[in-house]
Amino acid sequence: MKRIGVFVCHCGTNIAGTVDVKAVAEAMKHEPGVVFSTDYQYMCSQAGQEMIKAAVKEHRLDGIVVCSCSPRMHEATFRKTAAAAGLNSYMVEIANIREQCSWVHKEMPIGTEKAIILAKAAVAKVSLNAPLTPGESPVTKRALVIGGGIAGIQTALDIADAGFPVDIVETKPTIGGKMAQLDKTFPTLDCAACILTPKMVDVAQNEKIRIFSYSEVTDVKGFVGNFDVTIKRKARYVNETLCTGCGACTEKCPMKKVPNEFNLGMDNRHAVYIPFAQAVPKVATIDPNHCLMLKSGKCGLCSKVCGAGAIDYKAKDEFLEERYGAIVVATGFNPISMEKFDEFAYAQSKDVITSLELERLMNAAGPTGGTLLRPSDHQHPHTIVFVQCVGSRCEACAEKGKEYCSKICCMYTAKHAMLIRDKYPDTDVYVFYIDVRTPGKNFDEFYRRAVEEYGVHYIKGMVGKVTPENGVLKVQGSDLIDNRQLHIDADLVVLAAAIEPDKSARPLATMLTASMDTNDFFTEAHPKLRPVESPTAGVFLSGTCQGPKDIPETVSQAGAAASKVIGLLCKDKLLGNPCVAHSDEMMCNGCSTCEKVCPYGAITYEDKEFRMPDRTTKVRRVAKVNEAVCQGCGACTVACMSGAMDLKGFMNKQIMAEVDAICK
C-alpha cells in the first residue's frame, strides 16, 4: 500500500472562492492509501513547496497528489519539489480543480463535490504510479534553415556566428528571396540590394554555412536533436564547383524568349541563366523546360563556349541525407493571384500591375532600367492610381482573397507614391485606402510625408471598377469623406495584392508535423511568449511563414529564432519524456496496427526468439518502440487489439482506476 499525501491549494480565491478546500482536504483523509491531507493558500509558493517536502519526510510519503491548477501550469514545479524531497518526480499527480472546476462552476456545493471527485481520481491513479526515468538523446550540432530569403539568411548568419554549422536549402537557383526583387525599403528608402547583397556575400563566404540552392527538402524523419532530412538537389545541368559565373553561356544561348521570373515575366531571359547579377551562388542554371539540347538533343552551344567545362547535360537530381539538431522554417510569402479580381481588369490590361511588379519597373536592374514606363506602350504614365487592400481583409471572397490584413501594403504603397512624386513631379498620384495602418518606428511620419511633402492624393474609399478604354484606364471609386463617386482616367493602376504563405509551406508542415492555421501560416508555440518556436520540438519559425511582416520585423524574428536554435545546439544531451509507449512482447500478436497508426515512426517490428514451455524455441514477430522517437501520444495503445501496448505513466489500468474513482 502506498503512503499518499494530498495537498489542496486555494490559489487565493481562484479555487477557494468556489470550492470548499477544507472539505476537500478532509474528504481525502478517508481515501485508501492517503496518510496525510492538508490545504494551503498558495501551494506553488516557496512556503507551499517546503510544506510538501516536510510532509514527505515526516509521513514517509511515496506518492503526492496536488489539487491545484492545470498540470500545464505547475506540474513541472511540483515534480521538482518531489525530486528535492527525494521522491521520483513521476510519483506526483495533479488534480486540476481550477480550470476544470472552480473557474467553470459558480456554486460552492457543486464545485466542492466535483473537486473531491477529481482528487479521488488522482489518488487512484497515483496509487498505481511507478517511478520513471527519462532517457537521454544526443544533439547533432548542426542546423537546417529552409528558405534563403532575408529571414533564412539572417537566421543562418546568426547561428553560424555562434560557431554552429548551418545549411540553407533554397528552391530557387539563388538565395535572396523577395527582398532581392525590391527597389527601395521603407521607411529610410535605402536600396534593398545595397543592404541585402552584402549579407548574401557574407553567407557565401562563411565557412560554417553551406548553401543548397535549387534544392528542396523531400523528407524529414527523427525528432528534436536528431532530424534526418533528405534534400533533393535538382539537376541544374551546370557543375556548381566548376562554373565561374562568367555568363558566356547565357550570352550564346539561342533560346532568348523565356519569361524572366525574377522580373515577374515583364522581360525575357535565356534558357541558361543567372537570375541576377548579384546572385549567390553565382552559377548558371539550365531551364530544362526551354533548353533545346535537353528537349531535342540539338544545340550544345553553351557547352562549347564554357571555358570551365561546367555544362553537364546528363546531370540527374541528387538526393542528400543529412542529420540536424534543429530546423528553422523560413519559407516566406508570395503575392496572391490577381486573375480572379475581374473588377480591377488585371487580366485585361497590361497597365494594371501589382506592387511587386512596380518594384521591378522602378528598379535600375529591372526591365526598364529604372525608368517608370507603363508596360503596354512604354510611355511615361502621368496619372497613377494605387488601390490598397486588394484581396486583403476580404472575408466574403475566400476563393480569391484573404481574411487577414497583409500588414506591409500601407507602407510600401506610401513608399511607391512618394518615390514616383519625387522622381516624376508631373505625375498625379492617387491612393485609395480603407484605413492607413502605419504602426512602427517612423512609419506614420513616413506616410504623412507622402501626403504633406510630396502631395500624394490619399482618398478614403475603395475602387469599384477599372475599365480599359482606348489606352486609358477608367477608374471608378468612391470618396467617402466627400460622399461622391470619383472617375479618374489613369495611365497606370497599381494593386496592393494580399500576401500568402509560399505553396511549399503546407507539404513541409506535414513532413515536420508542425501545425499551421487555416491560412497556411505556421502556428507558433505561444502567440505571445513563444513566438519563434513551433509547437513541434526542434522546429523554429523565421519570417513571413509565421504571418505577414516587414523587413525590420523579419530580421528581428530571424535573430530570435537563431538564439533559440543556439540555445538548443549548446546542449550536449536532451532529456526525453519517459511517458512513452511500451509493448508487452508476450501479448503482442505482430499485427502491425500500431506501426501504421504511429505518427512519429517510432514503432518497428522485429523477429524474436521465444522459449516455449516445452523447451523448444519459436520465432515470433513483435513490436518494438524507439523510446527516443516516441512522443507519448497514445495512438498505439488505443489501436492495439491484443492489449500489448501500454503508455508509461498513463497505463490502461491507471486510466481505468481514475474512471472507477470518478464513477464510484
Add this chain to the structure above:
Amino acid sequence: MSQKNDRAKEQILKMSGVNPLKCMRCGKCSGTCPSYDEMEYHPHQFVYMVETGEIDKLMQSPSIYKCLSCFACVDRCPRGVEPAKLVEAVRLTVIRQKGMNHMTADSIPALLDDDLPQQAIVSAMRKYSK
C-alpha cells in the same frame, strides 16, 4: 433612436438577412454602383443608416427606386455585407403599406415603347408593387 425606428430596423434586418456591423467602411459598394449619381443615399450610406436606425429617412428617399438591383455591390463587397439586399428590404417595407404601390397596371400603357423589352416592364411591376 425612436421606438418606431427600432422596430423598423429590426424588420429590415430580418427581411434582408444583412448584418450591417460586418461593414468595414471601405466604400467599394458606392465605388462600383452604376446608379450612384441618381441616388440621394448611396449604397454605403444605406448600410450605415440602417445600422444607426435612420430607416424613416431611407423610406422617404427616391433612392430606393433608383437602385438597379444589379447586385454589383453584393458581388464586390469584401465583407459580404450585401447592401442591395438592404435597399430591396426598405423598398418592400414601403410598397407593402396600403396605397404605396410605386407602379400600377394603369401606368403601363404610357410606358410601352418598342425599344423597351416587355420583360423590363414585367420586372418593374414585380419590383415596384405588391
